[in-house]
Structure formats: structure tokens, C-alpha cells
Amino acid sequence: MKSQTIKKIAKYGLGAMLILAGTGHLTFARKKFRAQVPDWVPLKKDDTVVYSGIAEIALGTAVIAAPKKYESLTGKIAAAFFTAVFPGNYAQYKNRKNSFGLDTDGKRLARLFMQPLLIFWALKSTKR
Template sequence: MRVIARLWLGASLTFAGISHLSFSRQEFRAQVPAWVPVDEDLVVLASGVVEIVLGLALLFAVRRWRPIVGVVVAVFFVAVFPGNIGQWREHVDAFGLDTDGKRFTRLFFQPVLIAIALWSTGGWSWLRDRFGR
């Protein structure tokens, strides 16, 4: 199950990154919160590249590096979470999230993605071994 979860997450991130750079670029631009002091297109392009790199790392990293990749992916999901909150608070429609209820519900999936990134790569154990107790 861990391998399947890691491969699913890696493929999903890679696909999302490609979509940032191409066919969904406009929808991703709409999701960049108004308070971000950087050009929204730059944010979308940069986050797309980061998602592709992280997705490919989840798919192809050797076993020794997977826990570190999982932690980095989890940190990325934490970093983009304010954008999800912004989409909800600013009432931005994108990707079928066309009501505040749908946008609010989406917020609860970010911790699930963080947990999957850590669990599927051994990131939990890696963190516990280094920072536990």
C-alpha cells in the first residue's frame, strides 16, 4: 500500500505540475491569493516546476532518499496551504470548487496529503529518528 500511495502521489504531483505550465495555467493563476506580493504567473510557473520535481522524486528516488523526499513534499504541502485558505476566503472558483462549502471541505484534504507523503516514504520514521524524544 505504501508503494502504491507513493507512486499515486508522485504521478499526481507530476501531472499537477505539468498542468500548471500548460492547460490549467489560468485556473491556477486565479487561485494565487491577492495578498501574495509576487506576480501570479510567476507563482504558478514556479510552483508547477517544483511540483514536477517533487513528483518525479517521489516516483524515482532511491530508497535511501525517499524519507527526505517525503518530508520535503510534506513541507511543500504546508507551504501551499495558505493558497487554499485564500481561495476559500476570497471565494475564488476553480477546478469545480464553486461554492464556499466545497472550498472549505478541500482544506481538510491538505493534512491527508501531508500524512500520505510522510507515511508512503518513511518520512514519519525518519523525522522520529532524528527529532523524536
């Protein structure tokens, strides 16, 4: 398979994953996402989940639909988003909150190492 085809599949997969996660924030996984909102966030946990869900849907749509000219920019924005939500993953680990099957310290710790992979995925799949 050509590298451009792989890159396109990765980009569309990233966009779809963001849209699905954002939809989960607003519907079927809303309560589970609250476990990842750090206590220091100055908004209500549910509001934070809703706002981040809307952002994820918009970001996923942008990753998929952005013209080639802006493809790299959307990837950088997605990488920044993944960086920005990392404190939520850390808070879930630190506060030992079970959610999304992350019900042991080891699983929650392993999840922390997924974030750099998401950042890499966002940058690599949208790089010009």
C-alpha cells in the same frame, strides 16, 4: 496485498499526482491555478503558478526516483510543500474564487481539509 506493495503504489501515485498537477500548472490548468495565488505573494500570479508547477514536477519525480536512502526525505519535502501551498487554498476560500469546481463556500471549505490528507499521504508513503 502486502503493506510494502501498498506503500509503493501510494508513493508512485503521489509522485504521479504531483507531476500531473505540475504539468497542469504549466499548461491546461494554468489559469485555474491563478485563483489560488494569494494577493500577498510578491510575484506575478502567473509566475507563481509556473514556479510552483516546476517545483511540483521536480518533487514528483524525486518522490518516484529517489533512492531508498532518500525516500523519507523526499516525503518530508513533499509534506512541507503541501503545507507551504495551504495559504493558496485558504485564499481561494476566503476570497470566494471559483476554480476546479470549487464554486461554493462549502466545497472550498472541504478542500481545506484535503491538505492534511496530502501531508499524511506524503509522510506515510515514504516512511522508512
